[in-house]
Amino acid sequence: MLQRTIATTSRVLPPNTASPFLSFSSPLTRASLAAIRTALSKDAQSYPPVDADAHETHAAVLIPLCNVDNTPGILLEVRGKLRTHSGEVSFPGGKVDSTDPSFLAAALRETHEEVGITSDQIDILGQVGPPQLSLGGMRVWPFVGFVHSSVQFREDTTADPEAPLPNINLSSLVLSPKEVAYAFHLPFTAMVAPRRLREHQFRGGQPYWAISVADLIRSDGKVEWETDPLQRDEIGAGRGGSLEVWGLTGWYLSLCLRALAIYQ
Template structure:
């Protein structure tokens, strides 16, 4: 298992643009379109389902991913996670569930999300739910269309998302932070884990990123709200870490 940032289809330091979103959309489609009809991607209505959003965004002109630290909940309390949750009967699809949950948890309206694709395969959570992951870019303002065909030659940086614009669910989210893409190739923060005891992946230590974000946040994270990770680290690990690795392998950051 290795890191190879030079092979990534996008820059890990320059702001995301319409061109880079187009490359990500094309890469996800090429990697997973043929898998849509395989058994592991079949949506079984007899199962309980959940959906998460991997939310790409620019913050202060840095490309990265918006992540949460979960509140004091019955499961995975205090852990790093994506926005998302259980698919309800009122949801038209797992994608709609991911968008609804993102709105409820961090205040991002569905029309702010430009969907780039789905990846996977969907895994069972420890709670027995089949989790469907989607990738989207978060615009600071609602867009007329969430999915657009963009100019692949447009290298203008897309607007940054003000972290102060988020409206966190007091019950579900203890903290929200921006994980810069450049941080996911930093060896000191990468720790080798095995997903479900078999598949190797990198857990990403975000302790310092959160500590830095807290210095300017009006509602700092309470230390007793933190859980997960080893040796006192706050990490993106477990299913969240696994899906981050799946995404980074797809776009060529990890191999």
């Protein structure tokens, strides 16, 4: 399996407190989206391309950047009571269907089905990779996009590129009752907060930060965490019953933040 080459170290380095591509404290703008798109394109040149194998089963996810309450961050979800990975933090996404014209189309379709965000609200900024195999054997293709509050704001080409892009309203999201228990916003400031970070090894290999997010979830219900009798990595909500961004989701988030010079 192709693995991305990262500086050889037994420990993950502390995150940076700023990024040259975006502000942690002010909303994302069209100018910052352009900078992020450039950063992702440049980063893609640092790892070898992976051809889609027709004999593999494929899945696709969207890493959705957005502004919420004038704070930039990423939209995540907690999976509902599903046959696998219930109660885990994940990006919107799922298995690629035979009717999907592309992996990206699958990620956009799943995002609409799971959280009600339409494809014409999303600016695709790039990809991170290389795509990894899930523990279930699917090759997972991760795309990065920005979620606009409406189609009109996305299509407004006359807007000031430095003006803050409008917020999305989490309460207006239409969650799939069968697939999604919660949707929540993870600010960039939370991704670098030392109290939230726990060093972990992706499948026993390369280090990354798992991020504690339990306090960001609404408390109006309970999520049943899945346990794995084989004690494999990436199964469950997090270590010790805590709710974390970790496993393949945490790894892809880490790759995205490294491309944006937030993680080292």
